[in-house]
Amino acid sequence: MFKRLSEASGRVLSFTFDGQPLEGREGDSLAAALLAGGVGVFRTTVPSDASRGPYCLMGVCFDCLVEVDGVANRQACMIPLREGMCVTPQRRARQLGE
Amino acid sequence: MRRDYDVAVVGAGLVGAAIAYGLAKDGRRVCLLDEGDIALRASRANFALVWVQTKGHGYPPYAILTHRSASLWSSFAQEVEAETGVDLGFQQPGGFTFALSEEELEGRRRILDEVQAQPGVPDLGSRIVLRNELISLIPEAGPEVVGASYCAKDGHCNSPRLLLALHRGFGMRGGDLLTNRTVETITAGRDGFSILGEGEEIQAGKIVLAAGLGNIRLAPMVGLDAPLQPLKGQLIVTEKVRPFLHYPLVNLRQTDEGGVMIGSSMEDMGFDTSSVVPVVANMAKRAIRLFPLLAEANIVRSWAGLRIMTPDGFPLYEQSQEAPGAFLCNCHSGVTLAAAHAGDLAQAIGRGNLDGFGAFSGERLRVQAAQ
Numbered sequence: 512m513f514k515r516l517s518e519a520s521g522r523v524l525s526f527t528f529d530g531q532p533l534e535g536r537e538g539d540s541l542a543a544a545l546l547a548g549g550v551g552v553f554r555t556t557v558p559s560d561a562s563r564g565p566y567c568l569m570g571v572c573f574d575c576l577v578e579v580d581g582v583a584n585r586q587a588c589m590i591p592l593r594e595g596m597c598v599t600p601q602r603r604a605r606q607l608g609e
Numbered sequence: 610m611r612r613d614y615d616v617a618v619v620g621a622g623l624v625g626a627a628i629a630y631g632l633a634k635d636g637r638r639v640c641l642l643d644e645g646d647i648a649l650r651a652s653r654a655n656f657a658l659v660w661v662q663t664k665g666h667g668y669p670p671y672a673i674l675t676h677r678s679a680s681l682w683s684s685f686a687q688e689v690e691a692e693t694g695v696d697l698g699f700q701q702p703g704g705f706t707f708a709l710s711e712e713e714l715e716g717r718r719r720i721l722d723e724v725q726a727q728p729g730v731p732d733l734g735s736r737i738v739l740r741n742e743l744i745s746l747i748p749e750a751g752p753e754v755v756g757a758s759y760c761a762k763d764g765h766c767n768s769p770r771l772l773l774a775l776h777r778g779f780g781m782r783g784g785d786l787l788t789n790r791t792v793e794t795i796t797a798g799r800d801g802f803s804i805l806g807e808g809e810e811i812q813a814g815k816i817v818l819a820a821g822l823g824n825i826r827l828a829p830m831v832g833l834d835a836p837l838q839p840l841k842g843q844l845i846v847t848e849k850v851r852p853f854l855h856y857p858l859v860n861l862r863q864t865d866e867g868g869v870m871i872g873s874s875m876e877d878m879g880f881d882t883s884s885v886v887p888v889v890a891n892m893a894k895r896a897i898r899l900f901p902l903l904a905e906a907n908i909v910r911s912w913a914g915l916r917i918m919t920p921d922g923f924p925l926y927e928q929s930q931e932a933p934g935a936f937l938c939n940c941h942s943g944v945t946l947a948a949a950h951a952g953d954l955a956q957a958i959g960r961g962n963l964d965g966f967g968a969f970s971g972e973r974l975r976v977q978a979a980q
């Protein structure tokens with residue numbers, strides 16, 4: 512669905528989403544890298560488990576929540592992509608004390 | 610004199626909306642006037658407790674009123690939900706105030722006993738719960754918690770939805786909610802009141818001043834006095850997390866939607882409503898002592914609201930002697946008292962006398978001031 516404007520910029524970074532290997536570019540936000548990698552559903556909602564993906568891409572809507580390296584409820588649009596990130600979808604509400 | 614409405618209620622916060630909702634029940638023509646979106650509104654900022662345990666310490670009529678409202682809350686919620694389809698998220702499992710030292714616990718014990726011992730106060734179902742029992746009910750309580758005070762009548766709700774439902778229910782009962790209508794002047798005539806605001810004039814048989822802190826300015830127009838002070842309170846809410854806490858605490862609760870609310874500071878700061886980091890940080894630190902697992906939780910929002918405080922902290926309900934038919938209604942606990950406001954108080958106003966609410970007139974404050 513999304514295409515990069517220019518392939519030239521930025522070093523290639525590898526990461527995983529839900530176990531699948533993906534590649535992004537240095538300077539991508541995690542949300543941008545996931546979208547560019549073809550991921551549409553980032554999380555499911557607290558009350559009804561409905562699918563959600565990024566909407567505002569500027570830290571406001573909380574629809575791009577994912578788990579990053581074991582930390583739940585992180586806003587993918589606010590986090591720069593790093594080499595080797597282990598990312599999983601945020602399913603419903605986070606469980607404290609796990 | 611032309612008469613547009615039987616009753617005009619000024620202020621569509623929880624107090625005005627509950628009274629207007631109750632008044633509209635019996636086929637009266639009622640309007641509810643409110644300001645625009647930027648108004649000061651305790652009703653949009655509060656902690657959403659229906660709270661009994663130590664209310665009315667030093668003033669038994671308030672303990673009795675609070676107990677009555679909390680007892681009516683569940684049937685009130687059912688009625689509102691059935692009419693409006695809005696889920697109020699009301700739960701009344703009893704509530705706790707945690708103590709972090711033996712001294713705090715002793716203080717809680719004393720205050721529970723003193724409230725209960727006051728003349729006329731019904732059995733509040735309150736008691737001290739020691740750590741072992743508390744841990745069996747709330748295993749997530751932190752190691753520093755030595756015990757808690759408990760009251761079976763305490764509960765909580767979703768207060769933004771309560772306000773929404775009262776507005777909606779009021780409309781469904783035939784009432785007119787008029788927003789962006791800041792009331793500027795009120796003139797008492799021979800058989801009613803003329804109310805002017807935003808270039809529009811309304812005539813009503815009775816008027817209820819429920820404008821929160823706005824009553825300070827409005828009350829003298831009908832021969833009443835509203836000696837109110839703002840008292841700032843800051844609140845925090847965390848990200849939504851899976852349910853782990855099934856009882857409300859006086860300063861911490863998990864909402865029906867999963868967020869954990871942490872309240873509420875008490876700061877005498879005039880009309881300032883800014884959110885201040887050191888205060889919020891202290892609240893968060895104490896919350897982590899109560900529930901260590903909260904150390905992991907992200908805070909998503911903090912905000913401040915202004916409590917509407919009478920000089921002694923108890924409600925003020927009074928009919929003007931100079932302009933009968935004008936009523937003043939102010940209180941600090943508009944969520945807790947919503948059931949009594951929509952029921953008993955609306956009926957009393959509809960009848961035209963506040964029999965049964967005599968203890969809440971401003972007379973007590975004038976007596977105190979004269980002494």
Ligand SMILES: Cc1cc2nc3c(=O)[nH]c(=O)nc-3n(C[C@H](O)[C@H](O)[C@H](O)COP(=O)(O)OP(=O)(O)OC[C@H]3O[C@@H](n4cnc5c(N)ncnc54)[C@H](O)[C@@H]3O)c2cc1C
Binds near residue numbers: 648659819915
């Ligand atoms: C931090 C905090 C925590 C709280 N926690 C709890 C709790 O847990 N449980 C509980 O029971 N209570 C709680 N309260 C108290 C509760 O929120 C208030 O008692 C209640 O909201 C008061 O409602 P109100 O309608 O009197 O005032 P407000 O909500 O302030 O509403 C007054 C309304 O009058 C309108 N108005 C003012 N002037 C005019 C005018 N001239 N013309 C037209 N309209 C006008 C305003 O626009 C406003 O909408 C809390 C309050 C705060 C601040």
